[in-house]
Amino acid sequence: MAAHHHHHNLAGERLRAAAQAALEAQGEQWTVMRESIFEALASQSRPSSAYDIADVVSQARGKRVAPNSVYRIxxxxxxxxxATRVESANAYLVNAHPGCQHDCIFLVCTQCGRAIHVDDDSMTAHLREQATRTGFAPTRTVIEVQGRCDTCATAP
Structure with missing residues (x-):
């Protein structure tokens, strides 16, 4: 993995199309419900729970969508x-570059709930190497740093 790499974050229709292509390339179907959930998640500015997404999709469809269905998707x-999961918040963020595989580093604001996604694969590569040396087989690395975002840190 490269230490630092640049992404072209996608949005709107380009993001939806990239997500659909990535899912279908893995042999999965892009269903109406999956599209609804993806679009609801993509419309959120902060990490969202399955319940939050179920509410958004339920309102858009005019009928209740069960959170269990949302969790599975x-x-x-x-x-x-x-999408990526912010473990400490039990919430999700859409991946703005679904074709790129890398480990996740989140800066999570404990005041407003914002989560900033940072890419630094050199840091997580070191953790993976340490795990491998002990005989552990890492499958996913997630690092979360809790604190205050720039907006909250400078607020009076």
């Missing part, structure tokens, strides 16, 4: 690299 999105 969000788990598929995480496994397919279409």
């Amino acid at each position: 969000l788990d598929l999105f995480v496994a397919s690299n279409l």
Whole structure:
């Protein structure tokens, strides 16, 4: 993995199309419900829970969508690299570059809930190497740093 790499973050229709292509390339179907959940997640500015997404999709569809269904689809999105999970918040963020595989580093604001996604594969590569030396087989590295974002840190 490269230490630092540049992404072209996608949005709107380009993001939806990239997500659909990535999911279908893995042999999965891009269903109406999966598209609804992806679009609801993509519309959020902060990490969102399955309940938050279920509410958004329920309102858009005019009928209740069960959070359990949303959880299953969000788990598929995480496994397919279409979304990432902010572990400490039990919430999800859409991956703005679904074709790129890398470990996740999140800077999580404890005041406003914002999560900033940072890419530094050199840091996580060191952790993976340490794990491998002990005989551990890492599958996913997630680092979360809790604190205050620039907006909250400078607020009176």
